[in-house]
Amino acid sequence: AIILTHAHLDHVGSVPLFFVDGGVPIYGVQPTFTLTTLIIKDFLKLSGYYLPYEYIDLQTMLKHEREIQYRTPLDIGDAHVTLVNAGHIPGSAQTLIEYEGKRLLYTADFNRQPTRLVDGADPEYYKNLDGIIIEGTYATEDHPARDELEKEFVSKVTEVVERKGTVLVPAFGIGRSQELLTVLSAHNFEYPVFVDGMALDAMDLLLKFPEALRDARIFERASNTAHWVENWHDRRKAAKTPGVIISPAGMLKGGASVFYMENIAGRRDNAIFMVSFQVPGSPGRILLERKKFVIHGRARPVEAQIERFDFSSHGGKRELELTLSELDKKTKVFVVHGAEGNCKRLAEWASKEMGLEASAPKTGDVLEL
Secondary structure (H helix, E strand, O other): OEEOOOOOHHHHOOHHHHHOOOOOOEEEOHHHHHHHHHHHHHHHHHHHHHOOOOHHHHHHHHHOEEEOOOOOOEEEOOEEEEEEEOOOOOOOEEEEEEEOOEEEEEEEOOOOOOOOOOOOOOOHHHOOOOEEEEEOOOOOOOOOOHHHHHHHHHHHHHHHHHOOOEEEEEOOOOOHHHHHHHHHHHOOOOOOEEEOOHHHHHHHHHOOOHHHOOOHHHHHHHHHHOEEOOOHHHHHHHHHOOEEEEEOOOOOOOOHHHHHHHHHOOOOOOEEEEOOOOOOOOHHHHHHHHOEEEEOOEEEEOOOEEEEOOOOOOOOHHHHHHHHHOOOOOOEEEEEOOOHHHHHHHHHHHHHHHOOOEEOOOOOOOOOO
């Protein structure tokens, strides 16, 4: 069987491969299935020629879906499986597997701090574990307090718009885009907010799953007040309007955000506010480090104001160490999903400070409980 933890491409992008020739049951919560379908369809549209599967394999995958509810144990073969909220994006899940008297928790990507979009991860299942597979993405970095970060973001956005500028917010299509829209709505932002690309599709889908949201009322209000960009006329209008544009791709690798950069980057009245993780070498990372962006084949200096806001949907150093400190001494710790140095450092901290048996396994390692 396959268990889906959440609908981000690095976690679901290869799943259709299991359905090229046959298939197995695939389990998850309904919002994750719905968003996974959206993101893989987009992946096929943009990169289908290079992928080892086709649209028909996605269709086969959908026929094998088996919905699970949070906190409702399910038997899969001889194992008992329970999904609990991971606090990462709507529908994200931590997975508890109980098998042959052992209890293993896979946190996947998780965040214990609530955001405007989702409640924080459920910590109830961290006790009486034999093993935990925990992410180490931000093992060496803390995130700012969300309340203060929101105030700073809204204040700086307002400052730009009131000088008749346009703010481009390149953001991941699922999760980050909807959170930023909700943040602006919660702070009663009164200027135009445009939403484009997959962010728009995901917002439309999430309206069908109010139970996956922290405050469905604020989310619905944000959706109703946003300007939905549906064609090139809307896009050109948004680029000329004092206001905010929320659009994928979060790293400026493609999507509508590239069009907006071409139209916004050259004016000092405008701004580009980066809110997503930037991989080294990505256009977004180069923009932050060198204040340049490739427009029509040439790297050009960016005149617009550039800012970075750490709206992470992963737990920071504090939350990761808190989680490890709550484990029983018998729990074996396996740190994954992070730069090699980060995973190793968190495993060393767990061993030295908490007295836990901890490691940062590499691909292909076989471990036993």
